[in-house]
């Protein structure tokens with residue numbers, strides 16, 4: 248009985264967070280633009296009620312009275328206790344000011360971006376960083392204030408623990424990228440037309456084949472693709488399409504399908520429990536951490552969706568779907584174009600070899616901004632210099648440089664490195680899956696069930712049951728290790744660019 252009281256308290260919280268996610272999905276897909284203000288108010292209200300429920304006397308009494316029996320029950324209680332302690336440490340004034348600033352900073356960031364003028368955004372970014380430092384102090388840290396912010400997304404990770412991974416990537420991918428760029432560039436994919444309806448239908452077919460269950464999920468068009476889960480039975484993925492460029496929509500669909508498969512594969516017993524909620528961010532998203540989630544989207548997008556075995560089987564169907572553009576396309580030129588390495592200014596459009604440099608640049612700058620060794624005034628110059636140094640790219644306006652990502656305007660510092668950890672982990676997990684069940688053969692024959700089986704067993708079903716430091720060795724046999732990722736990139740791009 249006492250356990251039930253605790254479970255019921257958490258279930259109400261889970262429902263509130265699901266409602267909030269549904270409002271967010273609607274806002275980013277179908278909501279009329281005039282509703283922005285009232286939607287902001289609705290979401291702030293729900294979020295406040297959720298926070299109050301978490302910190303309420305009812306929740307504390309239920310926690311004190313509950314008598315856990317199973318390991319999952321112990322873990323669920325620990326998760327709620329940790330969340331209460333985290334939210335209690337944040338001063339109410341700081342939470343309020345961060346929320347208020349978030350709304351105005353995003354609008355000003357959007358204006359600065361459209362006018363390509365960083366100076367419009369700089370004063371608000373200054374204030375945002377002051378509040379991020381206060382947040383770091385409130386959360387607490389051992390070495391560096393940025394570690395406190397990073398820990399919100401990657402429990403247990405710190406700048407020092409990630410440094411060896413980032414160093415190894417710089418030292419190996421840097422020279423590989425240089426060698427690739429000395430080779431002749433492959434011809435691009437044929438210019439369209441790629442009719443939108445055909446792109447959507449093809450993307451849907453691929454998602455379904457990967458195993459995305461449309462009776463428990465949707466796929467809709469949007470401007471900035473994302474995935475949101477209310478519960479495992481209501482998962483929403485989105486993609487954006489360009490009528491003249493084929494791979495934008497397809498890669499986004501495969502990426503978000505990977506996120507969606509994770510959520511749909513969580514053990515039903517964890518639904519509406521603390522082992523399927525992010526109680527620090529107060530979000531209904533399941534999954535062990537941001538990087539573990541990202542490892543699953545990258546795995547399906549890159550290790551499956553950009554692979555030779557996948558396209559050996561799928562290119563004929565793609566030709567049929569887009570006969571006007573692709574009827575004469577041979578396999579090798581297509582595969583080379585789909586995986587072409589072309590460093591550019593924009594992170595979200597980056598190829599596999601340059602992507603992590605975009606992340607390392609942001610992570611380095613964030614740490615310096617948070618500890619005060621870099622000022623907001625000097626930020627654009629530091630950004631442009633790093634782009635020149637790492638990727639040989641000249642940035643000529645701030646919109647395509649320091650203003651391109653929304654994260655900092657939302658007050659979000661510490662989340663960028665999750666993308667690179669996700670890449671590293673995806674390679675480790677794929678290598679494990681290949682060793683267990685030879686999943687590559689399945690990809691070649693169009694049968695993705697062996698891969699899904701391993702991922703469900705090792706990762707999906709656990710939801711948020713395990714801390715990443717427990718889950719990663721369970722899923723990949725050892726802690727986070729950059730070697731499989733480096734070996735994957737080296738092998739693939741040496742072959743693609745015929746390097747000896």
Ligand code: ZN
Pocket residue numbers: 502506541544
């Ligand atoms: Zn993602």
